[in-house]
Amino acid sequence: xxxxxxxxxxxxxLDALLVSxxxxxxxxxxxxxxxVHVGYGDLVKLRGQEPVLFCNPMxxxxxxxxxxxxxxxxxxxxxxxxKQAGNDHAQATALRYQKMFTDLGLTAGRxxxxxLQDAARSYEVFKALQALMPEIEIxxxxxxxxxxxxxxxxxxxxxxxxxxxxxxxxxxxxxxxxFLQSHKVRDGVLVKDDGQPLTIGEVKRKIDLWAIERGVExxxxxxxxxxxxxxxxHSTGNPEDVxxxxxxxxxxxxxxxxGGGYHYDFTRTWCLGFAPEKDQKLYDDVRxxxxxxxxEEIEAGMSFSALQERTCELFEEQxxxxxxxxxxxxxxYVHSIGHGLGLDIHEPPFARPxxxxxxxxxxxxxxxxxxxxxxxMGVRIEDTVFIHPDGRIEVVAEYxxxxxxxxxxx
Amino acid sequence: xxxxxxxxxxxxxLDALLVSxxxxxxxxxxxxxxxVHVGYGDLVKLRGQEPVLFCNPMxxxxxxxxxxxxxxxxxxxxxxxxKQAGNDHAQATALRYQKMFTDLGLTAGRxxxxxLQDAARSYEVFKALQALMPEIEIxxxxxxxxxxxxxxxxxxxxxxxxxxxxxxxxxxxxxxxxFLQSHKVRDGVLVKDDGQPLTIGEVKRKIDLWAIERGVExxxxxxxxxxxxxxxxHSTGNPEDVxxxxxxxxxxxxxxxxGGGYHYDFTRTWCLGFAPEKDQKLYDDVRxxxxxxxxEEIEAGMSFSALQERTCELFEEQxxxxxxxxxxxxxxYVHSIGHGLGLDIHEPPFARPxxxxxxxxxxxxxxxxxxxxxxxMGVRIEDTVFIHPDGRIEVVAEYxxxxxxxxxxx
Numbered sequence: 001x002x003x004x005x006x007x008x009x010x011x012x013x014l015d016a017l018l019v020s021x022x023x024x025x026x027x028x029x030x031x032x033x034x035x036v037h038v039g040y041g042d043l044v045k046l047r048g049q050e051p052v053l054f055c056n057p058m059x060x061x062x063x064x065x066x067x068x069x070x071x072x073x074x075x076x077x078x079x080x081x082x083k084q085a086g087n088d089h090a091q092a093t094a095l096r097y098q099k100m101f102t103d104l105g106l107t108a109g110r111x112x113x114x115x116l117q118d119a120a121r122s123y124e125v126f127k128a129l130q131a132l133m134p135e136i137e138i139x140x141x142x143x144x145x146x147x148x149x150x151x152x153x154x155x156x157x158x159x160x161x162x163x164x165x166x167x168x169x170x171x172x173x174x175x176x177x178x179f180l181q182s183h184k185v186r187d188g189v190l191v192k193d194d195g196q197p198l199t200i201g202e203v204k205r206k207i208d209l210w211a212i213e214r215g216v217e218x219x220x221x222x223x224x225x226x227x228x229x230x231x232x233x234h235s236t237g238n239p240e241d242v243x244x245x246x247x248x249x250x251x252x253x254x255x256x257x258x259g260g261g262y263h264y265d266f267t268r269t270w271c272l273g274f275a276p277e278k279d280q281k282l283y284d285d286v287r288x289x290x291x292x293x294x295x296e297e298i299e300a301g302m303s304f305s306a307l308q309e310r311t312c313e314l315f316e317e318q319x320x321x322x323x324x325x326x327x328x329x330x331x332x333y334v335h336s337i338g339h340g341l342g343l344d345i346h347e348p349p350f351a352r353p354x355x356x357x358x359x360x361x362x363x364x365x366x367x368x369x370x371x372x373x374x375x376x377m378g379v380r381i382e383d384t385v386f387i388h389p390d391g392r393i394e395v396v397a398e399y400x401x402x403x404x405x406x407x408x409x410x
Numbered sequence: 411x412x413x414x415x416x417x418x419x420x421x422x423x424l425d426a427l428l429v430s431x432x433x434x435x436x437x438x439x440x441x442x443x444x445x446v447h448v449g450y451g452d453l454v455k456l457r458g459q460e461p462v463l464f465c466n467p468m469x470x471x472x473x474x475x476x477x478x479x480x481x482x483x484x485x486x487x488x489x490x491x492x493k494q495a496g497n498d499h500a501q502a503t504a505l506r507y508q509k510m511f512t513d514l515g516l517t518a519g520r521x522x523x524x525x526l527q528d529a530a531r532s533y534e535v536f537k538a539l540q541a542l543m544p545e546i547e548i549x550x551x552x553x554x555x556x557x558x559x560x561x562x563x564x565x566x567x568x569x570x571x572x573x574x575x576x577x578x579x580x581x582x583x584x585x586x587x588x589f590l591q592s593h594k595v596r597d598g599v600l601v602k603d604d605g606q607p608l609t610i611g612e613v614k615r616k617i618d619l620w621a622i623e624r625g626v627e628x629x630x631x632x633x634x635x636x637x638x639x640x641x642x643x644h645s646t647g648n649p650e651d652v653x654x655x656x657x658x659x660x661x662x663x664x665x666x667x668x669g670g671g672y673h674y675d676f677t678r679t680w681c682l683g684f685a686p687e688k689d690q691k692l693y694d695d696v697r698x699x700x701x702x703x704x705x706e707e708i709e710a711g712m713s714f715s716a717l718q719e720r721t722c723e724l725f726e727e728q729x730x731x732x733x734x735x736x737x738x739x740x741x742x743y744v745h746s747i748g749h750g751l752g753l754d755i756h757e758p759p760f761a762r763p764x765x766x767x768x769x770x771x772x773x774x775x776x777x778x779x780x781x782x783x784x785x786x787m788g789v790r791i792e793d794t795v796f797i798h799p800d801g802r803i804e805v806v807a808e809y810x811x812x813x814x815x816x817x818x819x820x
Binding site: 020021025037058059087088089090112113114115116117118119120121122123124125126127138139140141142143145205208209212213215219221234236 | 430431435447468469497498499500503522523524525526527528529530531532533534535536537548549550551552553555615618619622623625629631644646
């Protein structure tokens, strides 16, 4: 978590972090600023010191809301620097960084860079800055960047954000169930008052509206996939599909706080009205593994890849093919057991090599699933859990796991 | 426009473009792909050839929807390259680019890089690639990048997207007016059925809902600012503010197609019920300048900065201070006359030095305004116009410019 940053910087031999870009939709910056309307900023954190946010004077009031120390970017007089740099923007921006760093007393050491930015700018500006300041080393961490290491465990404030998103998510899932159940059935599919079939596109539109009503964002869309599509983990569902009874529906919803904040991740599999025997069997297999993982297998401090291995074992015992037997399989258990989530919907820890531990403080998904597109079915059950400092495993937002969603036939 | 790319590349002495990152919320990639669910891709366009999109096999179907030639990134066997690179991700990614380039016959020349990406990745990977392939030159264009030059003029297909966004925008503006007018007045403010004052936050929430209903995004929020806030161009409006009659409201709305597509930009200033003399006078001044610019001043091929100069002149003739007299003024005409728009809400051409021409094919905003926060008022009128190849100036989406929004008193 954020309070570990200095120690993590020391381990990685970093003297400063530089985060650039907008505050919103830029996880590295949002991590420090939260959701403020700062269109561009440079945040510098020296090891052992509080971060400082450089921003434009027009956005100073907004920047002040972050509670961070702020400085005025305009004081560096970009137009003068541009002249000095012979109209070379990369050089002018590098000169500005040099002055900013010098003003903070940062004149030597290793500086790691972060933030979503135009590729051309990152390449040219940091190359120019490196040439201008040979006494510092510009570092682009390609593996386990310190910021992601810090973000891997959540503090109380972050957990509270994720809890809020969890509460909103299960509320919307409940509304979705009620919405489906409010429909009548004709010829085995849900129909509206006008007798026309309800479509997946209409369900998704409803979910979008509820998200907006609750003030949250749905930037990646939801997965609402029926039948064969439920058997293809990356299918988001065909908007024209109708809601047929007795087919598995994989409903995976991953909402986000406004401005690019914290996520929640959640999946249920539903059969409307009834479950055919083969679908029920598939669900029972997944449910058994899910319950087993949640109640007996997952432990604070264990290896996340070991949990993936264990999941494969359990599914193999049931007779299913798994991805550890063949990474290219398309039927059986074909993906990973889960992932960390926070400002990114997928962030460390990951349940794949290199091996990482489920540290106390992580928020991860547990999402076993079985996929048989050839048989027109797929099942995934996913909850997001927090691993408490005392080792307790908490499901962040509870919701029933039932397969069959009762539909009144009439 | 896109068809100019080869000529623009030749002018800039570029042999290839490399665009990286997701298809959505990444204008450089969206420009080629449109709104598809491709989470990561590398697009390479050689001069004189059609672009090729490298993507992950799981997203191949989505990638195929772009109509672009696609290639399978997985064929480059990243894990093998990582071994070859001694576990150095930057080097492994550079090796992959080297192979991809070689497969396309790109072994020498200047390659310009684009796309929103993590700063560390851009810096390290392209540095490694440059070292690996000394016979090519990696170029980060910091000034007038070729892609933005192409995007500056819109083709028929792009214009059609912007037109659709314009139609949706004025529809939502009309709904907003009707929504305000559906309220009663008590003690000089709009009140709801329960007698409680309507707030700006509630108006904004409604606008968000209408946007979702029409399937468009509102990633930057709207400006809905009353009184003093209307006089501060970057104020977005206080959500707790009530809707008082007889005060200027600046309503600036800039919606976007889903997935980070095309924008529309539009502003009206309203006074609910009536306009006090000073507000009416301010509106009349802005309206006079707006009409003059639209009917007499703006011309295809003219300098956009000259239009800004002309706007300053006209406002100064009316007795207002302008930004050309003093760049730091906060009362009077304090900003620029407009900007291009497209995949970015602000993109070239800009009405500031260096001088650029309003080429046929550009889509720009025309948005004169006067701001007097000290007097609790501000007025801006903004339409988005397309400059036809034949020189005709077309307002993309028409909507009345009236100041006073009639409210029934009762």
